Amino acid sequence: xxxxxxxxxxxxxxxxxxxxxxxxxxxxxxxxxxxxxxxxxxxxxxxxxxxxxxxxxxxxxxxxxxxxxxxxxxxxxxxxxxxxxxxxxxxxxxxxxxxxxxxxxxxxxxxxxxxxxxxxxxxxxxxxxxxxxxxxxxxxxxx
Amino acid sequence: xxxxxxxxxxxxxxxxxxxxxxxxxxxxxxxxxxxxxxxxxxxxxxxxxxxxxxxxxxxxxxxxxxxxxxxxxxxxxxxxxxxxxxxxxxxxxxxxxxx
Numbered sequence: 001x002x003x004x005x006x007x008x009x010x011x012x013x014x015x016x017x018x019x020x021x022x023x024x025x026x027x028x029x030x031x032x033x034x035x036x037x038x039x040x041x042x043x044x045x046x047x048x049x050x051x052x053x054x055x056x057x058x059x060x061x062x063x064x065x066x067x068x069x070x071x072x073x074x075x076x077x078x079x080x081x082x083x084x085x086x087x088x089x090x091x092x093x094x095x096x097x098x099x100x101x102x103x104x105x106x107x108x109x110x111x112x113x114x115x116x117x118x119x120x121x122x123x124x125x126x127x128x129x130x131x132x133x134x135x136x137x138x139x140x141x142x143x
Numbered sequence: 144x145x146x147x148x149x150x151x152x153x154x155x156x157x158x159x160x161x162x163x164x165x166x167x168x169x170x171x172x173x174x175x176x177x178x179x180x181x182x183x184x185x186x187x188x189x190x191x192x193x194x195x196x197x198x199x200x201x202x203x204x205x206x207x208x209x210x211x212x213x214x215x216x217x218x219x220x221x222x223x224x225x226x227x228x229x230x231x232x233x234x235x236x237x238x239x240x241x242x
Contacts, residue, residue: 015162015163015164016164018162018164019160019162022194037224040224040225040228041228043194043225044194044196044225044229047162047194047196048196048197051196051197051198054163055163105201106166106170106201106204106205107198107201108197108198108201108204108233110197110232110233111196111197113197113232113233114196114197114229114232114233117232118228
């Protein structure tokens with residue numbers, strides 16, 4: 001498999017940028033001519049990952065969020081969302097449906113479940129104090 | 144937010160994108176509507192909602208809890224396929240009526 005196109009975004013961890021990030025990744029993916037349903041899945045998963053970076057990675061501080069996307073020649077899009085915030089101590093627990101550290105803010109705890117359902121592959125790399133990277137893959141077109 | 148009151152039911156039309164960024168505004172507007180005396184039922188008309196992620200689920204569940212505490216209810220109608228997918232995945236169909 002080879003990378004045929006690639007892009008990288010970097011922006012401040014402001015909620016205003018959630019919409020920008022999901023639309024930008026979706027616009028990048030359009031070149032492989034995916035269905036509207038596939039694009040909707042992609043936008044939703046990116047929105048969840050970026051929101052996690054803003055809400056949990058940086059909490060009330062402003063940091064930088066990096067979003068990368070790469071198109072492979074087998075029709076798969078790779079997406080990564082990285083923050084250098086506080087990190088996740090217990091990744092399996094954080095990925096459980098309905099788990100949230102912020103129930104008082106009406107967080108649903110469904111972010112990772114949405115990512116796992118809407119994407120073909122989700123992997124999380126994180127350590128306390130080291131930030132978090134979420135890597136996801138989605139097939140945009142059949143081989 | 145456009146809304147309509149009929150007896151004890153208020154129907155609110157939530158438009159655009161409901162994510163973490165817009166959640167606070169939508170939450171505040173819905174809370175103002177259901178705080179009116181005599182409101183027992185909140186219907187969310189989502190025909191003009193173009194996108195929702197799990198932050199929107201938090202908003203709907205929060206209003207559901209408020210209404211349930213006062214013996215009321217919440218219903219949702221006119222979801223687009225993307226919104227419906229997030230709604231269903233989150234198990235909302237078990238607790239929130241869809242019209």
